[in-house]
Amino acid sequence: MRTLLVRVAAGLTLALISPLVLANGWNMPIGVTALSREIHSLHMTIFWICVAIGVVVFGVMFYSLFRYRRSKGAEAANFHEHTGVEVLWTAVPLLILVAMAVPATATLKNMYDVSDAEIDVMVTGQQWRWRYEYLGEDIAFTSNMSTPREQISGEAEKTENYLLEVDEPLVLPVDTKVRLLLTADDVIHSWWVPELAVKQDAIPGFVNENWVRIEEPGIYRGQCTELCGMDHGFMPVVVEALEKDEYEAWLAERKEAAEQEAMGxxxxxxxxxxxxxxxxxxxxxxxxxxxxxxxxxxxxxxxxxxxxxxxxxxxxxxxxxxxxxxxxxxxxxxxxxxxxxxxxxxxxxxxxxxxxxxxxxxxxxxxxxxxx
Amino acid sequence: MWSVIKSVLAAFFGVQRDQQRREDFEHGKPVSFIIVGIAMAMLLVALVALIATLAAG
Structure with a gap:
C-alpha cells in the first residue's frame, strides 16, 4: 500500500511536469553554441534535482499526513531535539548544494573566459537602439527596430517577427569566437539573445565582456532586457550568423559602402x-x-x-x-x-x-x- | 580549548547538542568563544579563498 501510494504520487507529478518541461517555448532554448548547450544541460540537471527533492519532501509529508491521521488514533510524539536528525538534515542539503555548485562554477568560469577571441565587437545601448562597432575594421552602424508603428498601434496586422526585427542586424561568422564588449550611452540596457545564451548588462561608464561562438548559420532574435525607458520594448537584438566566406563578403561590402559614404x-x-x-x-x-x-x-x-x-x-x-x-x-x-x-x-x-x-x-x- | 573549538564548529554548522550547550554556559567564558569564533571565521574565509583560487587556476 505504502509503496503503491508513493509510486502513484511520483508518477502523477512526473506526468504533469514532463510535457511542460519538454514542450517547445516553455523551457529555455538549447541554443546554437557549445556554451548554450552546457547552460541548458546544467539547468536541466538542477531542475531534476529540484523535482526529486520536491517529490521526496512532499511525498513524505503527504504520506505522513495520511498514514498517521488522528482518526486512526495516531498520537503526536513529544520530544525536543535529536542531534542525529538535525545533523542529517543539515548535511544532506549541504552536499546537494556542493554537488550543484561544482558544475555551475565550471560553466560560469567558461562563460567569463573571453580569451583568444578572433573578432571584437563593441555593443552600445542607446535609448532606444543598439550600436555595433567592429573594432579594428572601421565598421560601425546602429541597429533600429524595423517594425512599423502602424503594427504597434494596431492599425496594421502584426507580422511574424513583430518587435523582433531590425533594419541592420549584427552580422557574425559561424565557428569563430567573438568577444562582445558591452556598454551604454545613457541608461542601463541589457543585451539578450536566448539562442546564444548571452544576457549581459550594458552599463554607462562600464565595459562588460561576454563572448559567443555560433555553430549554426541563422538569424537569432532577442530583446533589451533591462527596463530602459519609454521604448524599452522597441529595441530588439537581431544577430545574423553567416558562413565564414559569406561573412568576409559582407565585411568587404560594408567597407566599400563606408568608403562610398565618405566620398559622398x-x-x-x-x-x-x-x-x-x-x-x-x-x-x-x-x-x-x-x-x-x-x-x-x-x-x-x-x-x-x-x-x-x-x-x-x-x-x-x-x-x-x-x-x-x-x-x-x-x-x-x-x-x-x-x-x-x-x-x-x-x-x-x-x-x-x-x-x-x-x-x-x-x-x-x-x-x-x-x-x- | 578543544571544547570551545568544538562548540564554535557546531555553531558554524548550526547544530549543537543540548548537553554540550549546558556545559558551555556553566564553565565557559564569553571572551574565549568570541576570540576563537573570530579566528575560525577568518580561517573559513581563507579556506574558501584558497578553494576558489585553486578552482580558477
Whole structure:
C-alpha cells in the first residue's frame, strides 16, 4: 500500500511536469553554441534535482499526513531535539548544494573566459537602439527596430517577427569566437539573445565582456532586457550568423559602402536625394519620439512640423541634432550618425510635412561643424 | 580549548547538542568563544579563498 501510494504520487507529478518541461517555448532554448548547450544541460540537471527533492519532501509529508491521521488514533510524539536528525538534515542539503555548485562554477568560469577571441565587437545601448562597432575594421552602424508603428498601434496586422526585427542586424561568422564588449550611452540596457545564451548588462561608464561562438548559420532574435525607458520594448537584438566566406563578403561590402559614404561627403547633394535619405534616417532614428508626421508629443518631444525656431535658425537646428539638448530627452547624434545622415535628416526635417525652408544642408557643412 | 573549538564548529554548522550547550554556559567564558569564533571565521574565509583560487587556476 505504502509503496503503491508513493509510486502513484511520483508518477502523477512526473506526468504533469514532463510535457511542460519538454514542450517547445516553455523551457529555455538549447541554443546554437557549445556554451548554450552546457547552460541548458546544467539547468536541466538542477531542475531534476529540484523535482526529486520536491517529490521526496512532499511525498513524505503527504504520506505522513495520511498514514498517521488522528482518526486512526495516531498520537503526536513529544520530544525536543535529536542531534542525529538535525545533523542529517543539515548535511544532506549541504552536499546537494556542493554537488550543484561544482558544475555551475565550471560553466560560469567558461562563460567569463573571453580569451583568444578572433573578432571584437563593441555593443552600445542607446535609448532606444543598439550600436555595433567592429573594432579594428572601421565598421560601425546602429541597429533600429524595423517594425512599423502602424503594427504597434494596431492599425496594421502584426507580422511574424513583430518587435523582433531590425533594419541592420549584427552580422557574425559561424565557428569563430567573438568577444562582445558591452556598454551604454545613457541608461542601463541589457543585451539578450536566448539562442546564444548571452544576457549581459550594458552599463554607462562600464565595459562588460561576454563572448559567443555560433555553430549554426541563422538569424537569432532577442530583446533589451533591462527596463530602459519609454521604448524599452522597441529595441530588439537581431544577430545574423553567416558562413565564414559569406561573412568576409559582407565585411568587404560594408567597407566599400563606408568608403562610398565618405566620398559622398565632399560632393554637392541635390534636395531630392537628401530628402530620400533623410526620410530613412528620420524613420529609424527620430520618429519614435517626434512621430512619423513630425507632430511630436509636446511638451517632452516638440513638434517639428511648423516649428519656427527650427526653420528660422538652421545653425541651431543642426547643433541640436549634433550635440543634443542637455537636460532633455534629445540625445547627441554626433557619434551615432555620419555627416551624410545628419545633413539628410536636417534637410528632410526642414522640408517635410509642410515645412518649406527650401534649403539643403550639405554633408560638407556637417563635416566642418564636427571638426570644430 | 578543544571544547570551545568544538562548540564554535557546531555553531558554524548550526547544530549543537543540548548537553554540550549546558556545559558551555556553566564553565565557559564569553571572551574565549568570541576570540576563537573570530579566528575560525577568518580561517573559513581563507579556506574558501584558497578553494576558489585553486578552482580558477
Amino acid at each position: 561627403v565632399d560632393r554637392e547633394w541635390e534636395l531630392a536625394e537628401l530628402m530620400e535619405r533623410g526620410e530613412q534616417v528620420y524613420g529609424s532614428i527620430c520618429a519614435s519620439c517626434h512621430q512619423a508626421d513630425g507632430s511630436g508629443s509636446p511638451p517632452a518631444f516638440p513638434a517639428l512640423a511648423g516649428n519656427t525656431d527650427m526653420l528660422d535658425d538652421v545653425e541651431w537646428h543642426i547643433d541640436t541634432i549634433i550635440n543634443g539638448v542637455s537636460g532633455s530627452a534629445m540625445p547627441a547624434f554626433r557619434s551615432t550618425l555620419n555627416p551624410v545622415e545628419i545633413a539628410a535628416v536636417a534637410t528632410y526635417e526642414r522640408n517635410a510635412w509642410g515645412n518649406d525652408a527650401g534649403d539643403t544642408v550639405q554633408p560638407s557643412e556637417i563635416v566642418e561643424l564636427l571638426e570644430e
